[in-house]
Amino acid sequence: MKITVADVEHVARLARLTLTVGEKELFAGQMDAILGYVEKLNGVNTEGIVPTSHAVPMENAFREDITKSSIGLDKALANAPDRSGSFFAVPKVIE
């Protein structure tokens, strides 16, 4: 297996990251080494084994469908980098 700089660029795009040329080269080598290491899992026979997504066996956690108070607009927006009235403001999306 060989992780190329092009692979790194593709994954970075998916992850919404921009990397410097140095970071791309660094990550290509390191991801290659780490993914090479995890290849050892191919040596485990997992036929018929059910995947575990969660350590505690648990069904859905239901609660009564009742309205409760929330933290409110001012607290919710207190950390907003930019605010417009009762909204989070972001750069214009549609021209």
Next chain:
Amino acid sequence: MNIFDMTIHELHTALKGKQVSSVEATAAMLQRIESVEPQVGSFITVTPENALAAARAADQQIARGECHLLTGIPMAVKDIFLTEGVLTTCGSRILNNFIPPYSAASWEKLQDRGAVLLGKLNQDEFAMGSSNESSAYGTTRNPWNLAHIPGGSSGGSAAAVAARQAIATLGTDTGGSIRQPASHCGCVGLKPTYGRVSRYGVIAYASSLDQVGPLTRDVSDCAVMLEAIAGHDPKDSTSVDTPVPNYSANLKSGVKGLKIGLPKEYFIDGLDTDVQMAMDAAIETYRRLGAEFVDISLPHTDYAVATYYLIATAEASSNLARYDGVRFGHRAEADGLLDMYTKSRSEGFGVEVKRRIMLGTYALSSGYYDAYYVKAQKVRTLIMNDFISAFADVDVMLTPVAPTPAFKIGEKINDPLQMYLSDIFTIPVNLAGTCAMSLPAGFSASGLPIGLQLIGKPFGEETILRAGYAFEQATEWHTRKATI
């Protein structure tokens, strides 16, 4: 005796007996923090005014005769716990301005009992690391030897206890992040069973593995802290509705007849000699106390690190998608929305976080999902089954916490795979979802602490605390103090 050297139970006795007030105790801790912090760097934020105000409130509570075991006790929590009105960075630049609108459930429970918050503790960025070197706020140093790492990711939580900057602390453990720093700093650290403690208000790293737990000077304090934070929380749908035992009440029943398993995969060639010697001595101590030893096997141990670094990074890449500069945290100057996401994230995240997001995104990406992520989830099942089978024959397991004592700052920073492999003995417990504790069990020839790991059955915290208490009564490792 210095106030800052006290345990929770010692300070509680002094508070209750009115020999000292919480304000005096808190002031003593703040002074201690000021004097050793330049060397250790355990804290990201110290909150003296809030602490003294909370201490005054605690003193009033005590004056009214309401003195819970934690009332007026000065503590600190890892910066991963949301604390209403107090800066919470999670060790990251991307949250360098984040003031949470609410508090983590676990911290709130301590606060409700009158605990005093001294400040927020340093950690690896987003809890990703084993050495505290990935923090955006400087590397915490090991109080036993400042050239060495304190462990991670709850490095500040362990160092603060070892340097007596807090009486007790909270940390989180996703792959060993409470136990490994506790081991490296010579304190007690417990990772509860998944679901035992609410994760509400704890910044998420890998949601199927993260768990909250205490770091303390001794096992009694650990039991008191766990009692306070454990329990079902409707706000964390993965918290389990099982009664919380009175952990402190059952500490003294001893270990006579207790069956302790020694998994052969954890006692490998190449284990550090000092660590091996500490384990041998611990086994001898338990034998003398009447415990029985059983040789067991956890055959899939060798696959745990690979499994962990696929599952944890996949979950992390998804959890960390929320840092986009829209609602909180750092927002970069940008042309348009997509550019804003990308620039905010790239400026805000450090290199280890980027590396793990990249690995996780790769493992979840089209064409690789089954080969990496689903495969790892299947191997996780086999690792869990190993524990279920082995626990049919034993009550607890005894293993080292880490293959070596604390390594030097800078030693592994350029080799992420070597860094990941240092978590080999702690990671399987998170994958299996069960509980484990690190407790002081000796020192290396160069004077660095060595921890012993006791692994319990799911919701078997009572048993490992009892076994830990028996060991502590028979040894004096936990009484030694870092000379700082």
